[in-house]
Amino acid sequence: MTSAARRAGQHVGRLLLLALVVALVVAGVGGIAVTADRMLTAGASQILRDAEPAARSVRVVATEGKDPAAQDEKVRDAIAAVFGAAPVVVARQQSLELPTADVGSGTKRIGLLVDDRFDEIAELTSGEWPMRAGQVALPEPAAARLDLGVGDLVSLAIPGGEPVPPARDSAALEVVGIWRAIDPAGTEWHGDPSVASGESDGVIGPAITIADTLAEHPDSSTVTWEITPARSDAAILPELQRAAARLDGLPESIDPRRAENTRLSGDLAQTLERQSAAVAATRGLLVAPQLIIALLGALVLGIVLTSLSSARLEELVLLRARGASGRRLALSAAAEAAAFAAAGAALAVGVLAILVDISVDVPLIAAGAVVFAALTAAVTAVRSAVRADAVRAAAQRSDAGLRSLTALLVPAGIAVALGALSAWQLFSTGTVVRSDGGAEPLAAAAPTLLLVAACVLAPLAAGPLAALGERVLRGTSGISPILPLRQLARRMNTLAVAILCLSLAAAAAAFAIMSPLAADAAEQRTTRAALGADVRLISDGALGTTADEASSWNGVGAASEVLHTPLTVGSDTATLIAGPDSAVGLNGPLPDDVGGALPAQITESLAARLGAERGTVFTARIRSINQPVSIEVTDIVPALPGIGEGLGAATDPAALEQRDLDRPANELWLTSDDPQDTAERLRARAVQPVRILTAAQVSAAPVTSVAPAMLTAGAVVAAVLGVIGFAAATTASSRARLDETQVLRALGLAAAAQRAMRLGESAGVALYAVVAGAALGAVVAAAVLPIVLGVGA
Numbered sequence: 001m002t003s004a005a006r007r008a009g010q011h012v013g014r015l016l017l018l019a020l021v022v023a024l025v026v027a028g029v030g031g032i033a034v035t036a037d038r039m040l041t042a043g044a045s046q047i048l049r050d051a052e053p054a055a056r057s058v059r060v061v062a063t064e065g066k067d068p069a070a071q072d073e074k075v076r077d078a079i080a081a082v083f084g085a086a087p088v089v090v091a092r093q094q095s096l097e098l099p100t101a102d103v104g105s106g107t108k109r110i111g112l113l114v115d116d117r118f119d120e121i122a123e124l125t126s127g128e129w130p131m132r133a134g135q136v137a138l139p140e141p142a143a144a145r146l147d148l149g150v151g152d153l154v155s156l157a158i159p160g161g162e163p164v165p166p167a168r169d170s171a172a173l174e175v176v177g178i179w180r181a182i183d184p185a186g187t188e189w190h191g192d193p194s195v196a197s198g199e200s201d202g203v204i205g206p207a208i209t210i211a212d213t214l215a216e217h218p219d220s221s222t223v224t225w226e227i228t229p230a231r232s233d234a235a236i237l238p239e240l241q242r243a244a245a246r247l248d249g250l251p252e253s254i255d256p257r258r259a260e261n262t263r264l265s266g267d268l269a270q271t272l273e274r275q276s277a278a279v280a281a282t283r284g285l286l287v288a289p290q291l292i293i294a295l296l297g298a299l300v301l302g303i304v305l306t307s308l309s310s311a312r313l314e315e316l317v318l319l320r321a322r323g324a325s326g327r328r329l330a331l332s333a334a335a336e337a338a339a340f341a342a343a344g345a346a347l348a349v350g351v352l353a354i355l356v357d358i359s360v361d362v363p364l365i366a367a368g369a370v371v372f373a374a375l376t377a378a379v380t381a382v383r384s385a386v387r388a389d390a391v392r393a394a395a396q397r398s399d400a401g402l403r404s405l406t407a408l409l410v411p412a413g414i415a416v417a418l419g420a421l422s423a424w425q426l427f428s429t430g431t432v433v434r435s436d437g438g439a440e441p442l443a444a445a446a447p448t449l450l451l452v453a454a455c456v457l458a459p460l461a462a463g464p465l466a467a468l469g470e471r472v473l474r475g476t477s478g479i480s481p482i483l484p485l486r487q488l489a490r491r492m493n494t495l496a497v498a499i500l501c502l503s504l505a506a507a508a509a510a511f512a513i514m515s516p517l518a519a520d521a522a523e524q525r526t527t528r529a530a531l532g533a534d535v536r537l538i539s540d541g542a543l544g545t546t547a548d549e550a551s552s553w554n555g556v557g558a559a560s561e562v563l564h565t566p567l568t569v570g571s572d573t574a575t576l577i578a579g580p581d582s583a584v585g586l587n588g589p590l591p592d593d594v595g596g597a598l599p600a601q602i603t604e605s606l607a608a609r610l611g612a613e614r615g616t617v618f619t620a621r622i623r624s625i626n627q628p629v630s631i632e633v634t635d636i637v638p639a640l641p642g643i644g645e646g647l648g649a650a651t652d653p654a655a656l657e658q659r660d661l662d663r664p665a666n667e668l669w670l671t672s673d674d675p676q677d678t679a680e681r682l683r684a685r686a687v688q689p690v691r692i693l694t695a696a697q698v699s700a701a702p703v704t705s706v707a708p709a710m711l712t713a714g715a716v717v718a719a720v721l722g723v724i725g726f727a728a729a730t731t732a733s734s735r736a737r738l739d740e741t742q743v744l745r746a747l748g749l750a751a752a753a754q755r756a757m758r759l760g761e762s763a764g765v766a767l768y769a770v771v772a773g774a775a776l777g778a779v780v781a782a783a784v785l786p787i788v789l790g791v792g793a
Contacts (some may be wrong), residue, residue: 014308018337019344021304021724022369025297026348028717029290030362034352036286036710037359041233043282043703044275048232050696051271053191058247058266060225064094065260068223075225078254083243087230091117091188096214096221097203101155110154110173111194111205112136114221118179118208121188126150127177133212137177141198141684142205148175154207179208184683187228190265193686201541201688232272234279241276244269277433278703281788284432284444285515285707289714291448292508296721298372299501303728305337305377309384310732330378337377341370412456419453422446423784432788447784451507454776458503459496462768498729499769505715505722506773511781512711518785519708523701525790529644530698532562532583533669535678536642538691543668545685553681555673558583561665563656564642567649568621574606574647576622577640583669584650585641590634597632598659600649607636609647620649624663642669704789726769730762 048056060079065071072092079090094114115121118129122139127150130137138148148154153172181189184196194200214221229240247264255262345366352358426432426446434440527534537543543561550559560583567576577584590599597617610618616633631649639645656662672678675694682692695701 014304014311015336015340017724017728018301018304018308018373019340019347021297021300021721022341022344022373023348024717024721025293025369026345026362026366027352028293028297028714028721030348030358030365031352031356032286032290032293032710032714033361033365034356034359035713036283036706037234038356039706039709040279040282040703041235043706044232044234044237044279046702047275047278047700048229048271050699050702052267052691052693052697053185053187053189054265054691055267055271055697056187057226057228058244058264058268059190059227060250060254060262061265062223062255062260062262064221064223071223071260072225075254078250079225079227081253082246082250083227084239086236086239086243088240088243089228089230091115091226091228093188093224093226094211094214094221095206095224096217096219098217098219099157100204101157108157109203110136110207111200111203112209112214113206114209114211114214115188117188121183121186122179122181122208125178125180127175129177130209130213131176133210133216134172134174135176135213136173136207136209137179138175138207139195139198139205140178140180141196142194142207143175143178143198145198146204150175150178173207173209173213177208184680187226190224190226191689191691193683193688193690196680196683197686199687227266227268229268232275237272237276237279241269241272244272273433274700275703276439277431278700280439280444281432281700282703282707284439285447285785285788286710287445288448288451288511289508289711289718291452292504292718293714293721295452296501296504296718296725297369298376299497300721300725300728301373301376302380303497303725303732305373305380307728307732308377309333309380330382333381334374334378338370338374341373345370409460412453412460415449415453415456419446419449422449426784426787430787444788447511447780447788450780450784451511451777452504454780455500455503455507455773458769458772458776459499461772462495462499462765465768495729495765498726499765499772501722501725501729502766502769503773503776505718506770507777507780508711508718509715510774510777512708512715514778514781515708515711515785515789518781519701519704519789522704522786522789523695523699525639525644526699527695528641529639530642531669531693531695532577532641532667533558533560534672534675534694535670535682536691536693537668537670537682537686538564538693539666539668539686539688540690541666541688543665544687544690545668545682547668550668550670550678550682553678556678557671557673559668559670560584562642562667562669563653563663563665564667565622565624565663568623569606569610569618569647572609572647574620574649575643576600576620576649576651577642578651578653578656579665579669581652583641585637585639586650586652587635587637590652590655595632596659597630598651598661599634599655600631600651601635601637601640602631602633602649603640603643603645603647604636604638605645606647606649607633612636622661622663625661627661629659629661642667707789726766730765 060075062071062075076090079088092115096112097109098112099108100110118137124137125140127137136154138146143149146154152175154175155172181195185191189195189206192200192206194203194205198204229236232240247269251262251264349358349362349366352362422442422445425440426443429440429443432440432444432446530536537545547559547561550556560580562577562579562583564575564577567574581589586601590601592599602612607613610616612618612633614633614635617630618633619628619630621628631651640648640650643650653662653665668682670678676696679692679694682690686692
């Protein structure tokens with residue numbers, strides 16, 4: 001033990017460097033893994049919370065059966081069988097619309113709602129919650145529309161339209177409370193605009209009541225079982241997706257004869273798909289910093305341990321001469337390296353435990369780093385021992401770059417092949433997500449594999465470039481820079497590792513710098529394709545709010561009424577939008593001299609589908625008017641607002657009107673400084689079922705924004721490791737060339753001149769590695785990030 005401690009003390013600097021490298025690797029890889037997992041979970045949950053009300057849940061809707069309790073039990077059992085262990089919450093609601101006398105604004109119906117969660121989803125502003133049959137609590141907007149308050153009555157009407165005499169049972173509904181929704185856009189309201197406006201499609205409400213009130217009326221009520229994920233973290237997403245895929249068979253299993261008209265409603269599956277796509281893409285990107293840190297750690301450990309074995313060469317010769325076996329030397333070196341590596345790993349784990357709650361992955365990463373250090377130390381010790389037994393003069397001479405070229409070509413060929421295969425998969429599919437919503441592993445790994453493949457080419461090209469430079473400058477006078485270039489060309493066995501270390505670090509930094517820019521660009525493309533502006537209102541009927549009214553609101557920059565309708569083109573379904581030029585992306589006013597054809601600007605995808613070009617006329621059918629129309633292509637663009645890169649066409653409402661094809665606008669697109677406030681205003685004015693979308697409802701940013709942060713953290717760790725690796729490799733190269741000093745002194749080159757030449761050589765190598773790595777990283781980022789991060793709705 002004393003001898004081992006004495007031997008370690010002689011090289012404590014290198015051993016402490018070993019511990020530092022292991023600590024950096026464990027902290028970098030483990031820290032990114034733990035932090036990213038938590039941020040991905042929070043981001044996935046945020047996507048679900050921000051989704052449209054109808055896209056946060058799936059609902060089983062049916063007419064109330066003769067035995068409500070048995071029906072409820074049957075439905076819940078069927079839901080449990082579909083979702084299995086996936087955590088979901090099932091809530092039951094009853095609703096019924098009753099005719100009323102002509103009250104207030106002429107409303108003819110009132111919507112009643114029974115929900116046991118009423119005190120969790122709404123808050124009273126006056127009065128109390130219904131306790132007896134015939135009592136209701138109205139939302140504030142509905143009470144204001146009817147000019148009703150606590151204690152007032154809402155008279156019901158018989159089928160003929162006359163009020164029921166007050167003397168009869170359930171003649172009227174007594175208003176006992178006024179309430180406001182805690183979250184008007186919550187899943188419990190299913191996007192019902194009356195929660196905020198008081199009215200939806202002529203129905204006032206929803207008036208909260210108790211089940212006894214509904215039971216007193218002969219009409220059958222509608223029962224809804226709302227299924228909402230209890231949580232949607234990254235780990236549970238695949239199970240939720242599989243359950244959502246099985247939901248199609250749920251109505252058949254519950255109501256095989258359709259006696260109760262059981263059906264499904266809600267778009268939860270789309271939200272789960274968006275979450276999964278974002279998580280898959282982000283996780284694929286996060287492999288890059290982790291793998292680069294691991295590669296740099298392995299390279300630096302190899303350099304440090306090789307340097308340590310070389311420094312102990314004379315000691316190894318002596319030990320071998322005294323009969324020490326290679327096995328004993330290997331075990332001794334492995335134990336020494338494992339001790340220092342374990343100290344570094346323990347330090348990293350301790351720091352991570354203080355900063356974040358570590359998972360089981362971190363100790364496993366630490367154990368792997370310690371084992372790798374020990375095995376590498378054993379291998380380098382045995383290798384040095386073998387060399388100590390038979391030292392050949394030829395082995396001490398520098399090669400002409402042939403062995404190093406061969407050693408570089410093999411891993412470079414493997415890296416390039418894997419990178420090319422993953423790039424082909426990514427660019428051919430244009431996504432990192434399969435059609436079933438799962439991740440496409442090879443495409444998701446493309447950024448990492450391409451980064452590594454590109455950086456491996458940097459040292460491979462350094463030798464030939466140095467040889468070319470030396471040949472070009474051979475005719476000049478002076479020993480510099482010809483000698484450094486010649487040495488670079490002939491000593492790539494040591495400098496290749498130094499170049500690889502710095503180029504990997506520089507590539508990681510460039511990739512991290514480019515990622516926020518790519519994420520912002522992808523977010524803008526998603527918003528433009530899904531919304532057309534900052535806020536998008538979609539209505540099946542009248543808009544309720546005109547563009548002129550909305551444009552006068554504070555914070556609203558512009559408002560445009562847009563027609564958005566399906567367009568049948570052959571066997572394909574495209575989308576036709578018509579609105580102001582700037583809103584729908586028209587490059588300018590459409591020409592009038594196109595005969596009877598409708599002038600339109602189409603997307604490149606539709607043009608490719610039709611084989612169309614400017615001036616091409618094709619026939620399509622506008623579904624909303626069920627009429628064929630001839631369309632002349634006036635321009636072809638990559639994408640259109642509200643459509644994206646899909647099959648689409650844009651025209652001017654005036655052009656439709658001239659050809660008697662005009663239809664009322666069914667969408668309102670608004671630019672706003674505060675989209676959330678604008679959306680709430682639109683919701684408060686909506687009296688028809690509408691969808692109101694902002695970036696929060698279509699974006700994957702809560703998840704994809706994790707990538708830039710983690711890439712930046714990984715780039716910092718990679719930069720430290722890269723500098724350490726470069727310094728260690730160049731130092732080892734300088735020690736291997738100590739014999740040159742005397743030769744150059746004999747040729748008249750002073751020691752100061754030699755130091756300057758060596759410094760210039762190292763600076764040139766560092767500059768080449770950084771520039772090459774940064775350029776390659778930027779190119780890879782520009783090529784793959786727009787595809788990987790473009791996973792919004």
